[in-house]
Amino acid sequence: MSSNAPIDDRTEIADLLIRLARLLDERRWEDAGTVFADDVAVHSPRGGELQGLDKVVGYMRRAEVEGELTQHMTTDVLVDVDGDADRATASANSLVYFHRDGQAPHLTSGLRLTCTAVRTPAGWRIREYRIKLAWTHES
Numbered sequence: 001m002s003s004n005a006p007i008d009d010r011t012e013i014a015d016l017l018i019r020l021a022r023l024l025d026e027r028r029w030e031d032a033g034t035v036f037a038d039d040v041a042v043h044s045p046r047g048g049e050l051q052g053l054d055k056v057v058g059y060m061r062r063a064e065v066e067g068e069l070t071q072h073m074t075t076d077v078l079v080d081v082d083g084d085a086d087r088a089t090a091s092a093n094s095l096v097y098f099h100r101d102g103q104a105p106h107l108t109s110g111l112r113l114t115c116t117a118v119r120t121p122a123g124w125r126i127r128e129y130r131i132k133l134a135w136t137h138e139s
Contacts, residue, residue, distance in 0.1 A: 010079040012124045013088050013117050020126070021072035021094065027064065032057050037118060037125040044131045071097040071105075074113070086119040093134075110134040 020035045022028075033053060036042075042050040047059045073095040081088040091114045098107040116128040 006081075006085075009081050009085065009088070009119075009124070013079045013081070013090050014077045016117060016124055016126055017074050017077055017090060017092050017113065017115070021074045024060070025070050025072055027060075029057050029060050032060070033125075034122075035126055036129070037120060037127045040125075040127055040129065042129045042131075045133045067100055069099055069101060071099070073097075088117045088124070090115050090117060104139065106139050107136065108139070109136045 016035050023031050023035060036053050036056060038053050039051075040053055040056055042056050042059075044050070046063065047056075050056045050059055075093050075095070077090060077092040079088055079090045091112070094111040094113055096109045096111060097105040098109075099105040110133075112132040112134050114130045114132075115126045117124045118127045
């Protein structure tokens, strides 16, 4: 972490990753613009290469599995704000539990997340987001 970056910036950027996890778990696709920039690029093992907020939201809607819920646990967040304080990188680990209401998970995945965030008039937003599958376990 850059020791010169204000704590508020680092906290807001770390919060982006946590707010994204909640958005995914709650399927609040209409709120994607509160975490992603309009020109976001997402690189995902499931979705491939997605460019632009509309394409990302469209993919998230299409990827829903009826009756399947998720719980994302985002940990080990590291944030580095660049010297100009309008751009930052962040990384984290994520555990994703796939389950049905009231049942134990039937699939668990470990992910490594990296992103580039930019300061916008609305606050920090993720401009590039990379998801790397580290492992998966089916129950």
